[in-house]
Amino acid sequence: MSYIDLVNRFWTIDSEFSFSHLEVHLYFKLLEINNRLGWKEKFSVSNGRLCALIGTTQKNLIKARQRLIDKEVIGYKKGTTREAGVYYFPYHMKKETNLESNVKKESNLESNLESNLGSNPGNNLGNINKTRLDKDKDIIYIPAPAIEKVILLWNQFQISKIPDNREKTENSILDALRRHGEENLLRAIRNYAEIVGGREYILSTRWQLSTFMESHVEKFLDEESAKAMYRMKGGPDGRSEKDSRDSWKERFKNPAGTHTDERDLEELLIKSETGS
Known part of the structure; x- marks a missing residue:
């Protein structure tokens, strides 16, 4: 399951349940964090850190997180006083059980990344993190902020409507x-x-x-x-x-x-x- 598949699934569910701005922000921030970690099946992040990253209070964070859990776009295991809570993407885990082993093959990743993005040293992706590639299925994994920042900015200026099929x-x-x-x-x-x-x-x-x-x-x-x-x-x-x-x-x-x-x-x- 690629990043784009996860995003498309999220927006499909959103079309029915209309997630709030905070819930959308939280979901894509979790995608971003997991991308930085190399697409783990499960990853930990504290409430305090998430509150700082998305600019909200702990009360609002918990409320937004619970709605995402209820709609099955994320999974969460509560942490302890010493350990942060654990997040995961249920659909991602079910479809791509071998993803973690694939993304750890660094030598293959480097060659695959070069062939997909081109070998031009001047090709600058700005703040995009390294793209992840599932070699067996040729799926490109795109970090959340890059695409979503573009879409959010376009919508902010209300230039034109983005089709439901994105x-x-x-x-x-x-x-x-x-x-x-x-x-x-x-x-x-x-x-x-x-x-x-x-x-x-x-x-x-x-x-x-x-x-x-x-x-x-x-x-x-x-x-x-x-x-x-x-x-x-x-x-x-x-x-x-x-x-x-x-x-x-x-x-x-x-x-x-x-x-x-x-x-x-x-x-x-x-x-x-x-x-x-």
Whole structure:
């Protein structure tokens, strides 16, 4: 059972029971901790440490943990005064009983990691921990923060709705993380959110997250370049320029029975504005 399988199962259960923000945060923090430990079947972490990591009180932690236990997304054995409690992922243990032995084969992991991520020394994954690979099943194990930070930031800006089936979205994020790294992706999303939501910019297209990851990240890596590309010539007010943009699009509509994507129109408009 891969990280993505665990996440997909979590969101499937969430669609029925609607976990709170704290419950979501706790679940993905436990995934992150277990990833750092090398994907153990069981691992220990104290209440005090978890409270500090997710910014909550012990009372709220216990309440959130119990709901995750009740919905069978985590398992927990209470600790003692000297030993921290023990956590595990029931579904993970049932499906992947041989995972721990696989991830400890460091020499195989290194070669598998290189073949999956490429041997380019400049390939930076930012703050992503080493990806784990189940050699027998070719399953890539992705640390929780990398993908979830991207999704949470996208949702925070309310750019576009992420489909319920998140497999395509997560795979596109993974590929973009390999190419650009976590920090660059988060910066690109912030820049895009500012531009697509700003009245002084001509861009109004709100792409799906997967489309943004696959085709548009590069445009928004540098804030000044992105703003210069999409800034209206009419200044911050931009009303006359906005009107001219709409009329320009109207003139370039395709004949009946054909179709041009909104993205194509935006790109043509930018070329006409910049003279390129």
